[in-house]
Amino acid sequence: MTMQAVTQREPGGVDTMEIGEWQRPRLAPGKLLVRVMAAGVNRADLMQREGRYPPPPGASPLMGLEAAGWVEEAAEGSAFQPGDAVLGLVEGGGYAEYVLMDEVLAIAKPDELSWVEAASLPEAWMTAWFNLVEKAGVKSGDQVLIHAGASGVGAAAIRLAAMLGAQAFASAGSEEKLAFCRELGAARVFNYRDTPAFGELVKSWGGADAVLDPVGASYLAENLQALNPDGVLVNIGVMGGLKAELDFGRLLMKRISLVGSTLRPQPLQVKARLAAALRDRILPAILDGRIKIMVDSSYPWAQVADAHEYVAASRNLGKVVLTMFSPQVG
Known part of the structure; x- marks a missing residue:
């Protein structure tokens, strides 16, 4: 089964990226299959695009380290169910219709947050x-x-x-x-x-x-x-x-x-601890108004090259996010 994703012909500039067919991830133990609604853009993505920051062994070769979306599939006994809205850090593959997210890194998305706001949080915080x-x-x-x-x-x-x-x-x-x-x-x-x-x-x-x-x-x-x-x-x-x-x-x-210090190669238990801090310390402060979410801008995923150029030029004040709506959603 395939999906749409931001793919690359080869490492290099923004002209190497395109939206194309990619193999859809398959559910694995301890994972959630998430239908992506938005994905954060990070300098690590730019470095990966240029071939200077390869993904760790076993991670998706696609770009994208954080995402927010709907749970499409969950393993038996999971705390999440299909249809739940989540946000979280991913090992890679966020620039796609579907991504695998470790369940211990998944955080229930508060209704008060938009998809763009939710996707802006995991990597930065x-x-x-x-x-x-x-x-x-x-x-x-x-x-x-x-x-x-x-x-x-x-x-x-x-x-x-x-x-x-x-x-x-x-x-x-x-x-x-x-x-x-x-x-x-x-x-x-x-x-x-x-x-x-x-x-x-x-x-x-x-x-x-x-x-x-x-x-x-x-x-x-x-x-x-x-x-x-x-x-x-x-x-x-x-x-x-x-x-x-x-x-x-x-x-x-x-x-x-x-x-x-780098976050991506950290063991899962370290990332799980950080996800708990985001869930238990940061999100409550956002919801009660002590912290204001700082999103600079969002781009439709067809404009991923523009988003990368914008971040590369250091023009952003806060986070830049891709909106990645799958065909079923429109």
């Missing part, structure tokens, strides 16, 4: 929680520097810092994005284009106890400068390069912890 709470140990009273504060993960991290009682500093590349970060709750912001040597600036604000950084090599020295003693630098991306010179003297004297 689980990444923010994993790295700020579990990796960096951010707590009330801390100061946290969040780079790319207007991105999907950055926006979630700024709001999460506030939830934890921490103060957020944020970097972004335009006045519009800096205003967006302030709206989210960032106490201090700076334009990285105007302030390449940001370490001293952040130190003048009292320094950072943790840094969340998707940039990597080009920011290493300034991140170490910005951090307070016993601070934690969590690198979640390499947009600024793979290799940099490390000042071990500063690392040792300030007792800094340097952490590399």
Whole structure:
């Protein structure tokens, strides 16, 4: 049995993507077969499209790491039933009519959330929680520097810092994005284009106890400068390069912890723990108005190339989502 999906002829640019026929996933133990209504767009998808971020063994080769939709099939004894609305992280394959979702990662979609809003949540919020709470140990009273504060993960991290009682500093590349970060709750912001040597600036604000950084090599020295003693630098991306010179003297004297972190390869039990945090801590805050969902825009899945180009150009304020309505739904 086949389905429609965003496929690729070969790794490369946006012109390599097309909507074509693909084998429909078959239900497996511990999984749900979900008819996708919306799927989040992430930089990991762009890297996979370019051939720089291959899916892990056994995962779908299709792009898409988060989805929201209807349960089409569920195994006997499942807590979910066909017709239930769910959202969740997937190993891959979200850019398709149907996707397999681990049941332990599936979260019942509240009626108050649209499909687009629901699909915008798993990757950004689980990444923010994993790295700020579990990796960096951010707590009330801390100061946290969040780079790319207007991105999907950055926006979630700024709001999460506030939830934890921490103060957020944020970097972004335009006045519009800096205003967006302030709206989210960032106490201090700076334009990285105007302030390449940001370490001293952040130190003048009292320094950072943790840094969340998707940039990597080009920011290493300034991140170490910005951090307070016993601070934690969590690198979640390499947009600024793979290799940099490390000042071990500063690392040792300030007792800094340097952490590399990616979500996709994490064991299922780790992702299940993060899904529980999204379900039990983040969603209640969204539903009672303490957190506002930040969706920049949505694109019909036929315009996936436009969505990728938009994210690649860093034009988004918050999440970008594909609406992927199957033919039965219209």
